Amino acid sequence: MDALTIGTIIKILIILAIVSAIAGFGTYIERKVLAFMQRRLGPMHVGPFGLLQIAADGIKLFTKEDIIPQNANKFIFSLAPVITAATAFIAMAALPLFPTFTIPKSLPVIGGAIVPSTVADINIGILFILGTMAAGLYGPLLAGMAQSNKWGIIGSARTAVQFLSYEVVTGLSVLAPIMLVGSLSMIDFNDAQAGGITSWLIWQQPIAFVLFLIAGFAETNRTPFDLLEHEAEIVSGYLTEYSGLRWGMFFIGEYANMITISIIAAVVFCGGYNDLAFISGWFLFVLKVVFFFFLMLWARAAWPHVRPDQMMWLCWKVLMPLAVINILITGIVVML
Amino acid sequence: MAHIEEHKETHTVQKEKQNYVMLDLGKTPKFGMPAFIQVVKRSLSLELLKGLGVTFREMINALFKGKMHTTKYPFEKLPISPRYRAIHEMLRLLESGHYRCIGCGLCEKICISNCIAMETRYDENQRKEVSQYTINFGRCIFCGYCAEVCPELAIVHGGRYENASEQRAGFSLFEDMLTPIDKLKEQKEFAGFGSISPNADENIKKTPLAY
Ligand code: SF4
Numbered sequence: 001m002d003a004l005t006i007g008t009i010i011k012i013l014i015i016l017a018i019v020s021a022i023a024g025f026g027t028y029i030e031r032k033v034l035a036f037m038q039r040r041l042g043p044m045h046v047g048p049f050g051l052l053q054i055a056a057d058g059i060k061l062f063t064k065e066d067i068i069p070q071n072a073n074k075f076i077f078s079l080a081p082v083i084t085a086a087t088a089f090i091a092m093a094a095l096p097l098f099p100t101f102t103i104p105k106s107l108p109v110i111g112g113a114i115v116p117s118t119v120a121d122i123n124i125g126i127l128f129i130l131g132t133m134a135a136g137l138y139g140p141l142l143a144g145m146a147q148s149n150k151w152g153i154i155g156s157a158r159t160a161v162q163f164l165s166y167e168v169v170t171g172l173s174v175l176a177p178i179m180l181v182g183s184l185s186m187i188d189f190n191d192a193q194a195g196g197i198t199s200w201l202i203w204q205q206p207i208a209f210v211l212f213l214i215a216g217f218a219e220t221n222r223t224p225f226d227l228l229e230h231e232a233e234i235v236s237g238y239l240t241e242y243s244g245l246r247w248g249m250f251f252i253g254e255y256a257n258m259i260t261i262s263i264i265a266a267v268v269f270c271g272g273y274n275d276l277a278f279i280s281g282w283f284l285f286v287l288k289v290v291f292f293f294f295l296m297l298w299a300r301a302a303w304p305h306v307r308p309d310q311m312m313w314l315c316w317k318v319l320m321p322l323a324v325i326n327i328l329i330t331g332i333v334v335m336l
Numbered sequence: 337m338a339h340i341e342e343h344k345e346t347h348t349v350q351k352e353k354q355n356y357v358m359l360d361l362g363k364t365p366k367f368g369m370p371a372f373i374q375v376v377k378r379s380l381s382l383e384l385l386k387g388l389g390v391t392f393r394e395m396i397n398a399l400f401k402g403k404m405h406t407t408k409y410p411f412e413k414l415p416i417s418p419r420y421r422a423i424h425e426m427l428r429l430l431e432s433g434h435y436r437c438i439g440c441g442l443c444e445k446i447c448i449s450n451c452i453a454m455e456t457r458y459d460e461n462q463r464k465e466v467s468q469y470t471i472n473f474g475r476c477i478f479c480g481y482c483a484e485v486c487p488e489l490a491i492v493h494g495g496r497y498e499n500a501s502e503q504r505a506g507f508s509l510f511e512d513m514l515t516p517i518d519k520l521k522e523q524k525e526f527a528g529f530g531s532i533s534p535n536a537d538e539n540i541k542k543t544p545l546a547y
Pocket residue numbers: 446447448449450451452471475476477478479480481482483
């Protein structure tokens with residue numbers, strides 16, 4: 001095998017291991033941050049600062065009884081969580097996570113392998129990512145309909161509503177940066193912003209950035225738009241009948257999607273993993289992703305969630321026109 | 337008319353005393369254009385960011401200024417009011433250590449849910465002694481009548497509110513409720529139904545009488 005193939009395999013392993021670990025750790029961070037913002041302590045008793053709570057939750061999820069409701073469509077019911085988890089990780093294939101590097105020759109077996117910044121630098125990178133994440137919505141949709149539960153049905157109806165509303169905005173909002181960069185590849189996005197903070201696309205496309213963040217929140221079911229499983233209204237939506245590991249898969253999928261959206265926001269709008277003066281690109285990139293992740297938790301602590309009709313109103317009557325106007329202006333500027 | 341005038345006067349006085357602020361919510365727009373203008377105004381004045389600011393401030397307060405609300409319950413307990421009517425206690429005489437109950441049966445008689453059961457007999461000195469005394473806490477409504485009626489201040493309400501037990505008879509035998517003889521020194525007199533809590537001063541707020 002040549003150096004690049006080995007490197008790619010290493011990269012795949014890194015992504016699978018790290019992202020699923022971070023997704024678990026994210027639940028801990030989320031609970032802690034929400035707790036602090038409500039002046040509580042959060043998980044405290046399992047391990048130092050409650051850190052081992054993740055392990056306790058993992059054990060609980062693994063050992064819980066796996067219940068399939070009597071009238072559920074068993075095949076689809078078991079397939080749905082796999083769709084969510086799998087698409088969340090497939091989307092990561094085209095994400096740049098850190099600069100390309102070569103493993104030192106001195107290491108055995110894997111020495112000299114070139115670990116690329118993305119697993120697959122396909123030339124339609126961002127389209128692929130957004131498309132796969134959109135396909136991931138089949139998870140909640142099918143899950144809700146397969147479980148023969150009215151809350152599940154309402155949940156999947158809301159999935160469809162939400163999907164139709166925000167997906168337009170997501171697409172249109174990244175269209176403007178795409179026009180500026182002239183490429184769909186994430187690597188090109190990154191390279192276009194290599195010239196320090198002033199070259200970040202967020203300064204040229206502030207509206208697109210805000211629109212993308214809003215749509216990203218909707219894409220990951222984060223709080224202002226957590227219609228699919230809002231427990232005060234529809235018990236747990238599409239998750240109502242799920243337990244144990246299947247529920248865990250939805251959960252990991254959701255957190256992986258949050259990470260993906262954070263990474264896209266960091267790469268497309270905030271300079272990617274370029275070095276800034278003396279600060280290393282790796283470190284900066286992690287900081288940016290962590291900030292966007294924190295923003296999602298922060299918004300959850302601060303804002304109430306919207307009704308489905310408000311969500312559609314927002315997406316179709318406010319965000320979409322704004323996005324179209326933004327594209328028009330960008331187009332005119334690019335032409336001149 | 338005079339009493340109305342008087343009322344108005346107290347009203348204004350109270351208005352001055354309390355500083356309740358009426359939020360200026362503005363008018364609720366009824367139709368398209370004003371509603372649209374309001375949305376634009378609110379978006380441009382970045383009201384959402386103010387919400388984020390509030391939660392962030394609370395986080396800083398909690399983490400660095402010691403304003404965490406959590407009481408680590410099984411390890412820490414908040415003081416309860418002396419009026420609180422929890423599981424009953426049978427008190428002893430401080431001088432002799434003998435239990436105070438004289439077996440008069442008033443508590444059994446007054447008990448609103450008929451949950452006190454007692455038997456008495458004469459002891460060797462021809463005094464009445466309590467041979468059986470139980471309260472069925474499955475039926476007790478913690479009304480406090482028994483404590484109020486007791487002529488000897490023998491049965492009172494204590495502060496034991498963690499009353500989950502493995503048996504229905506938990507807490508309810510005479511011996512369970514009786515002050516242990518070695519704890520006699522720590523026995524506290526029931527402050528009574530009109531008493532105020534030890535931290536009453538902190539809890540006092542201006543009562544809004546006029547709205
Ligand atoms: S508190 Fe009320 S209900 Fe309970 S034993 Fe006393 S009198 Fe009966």
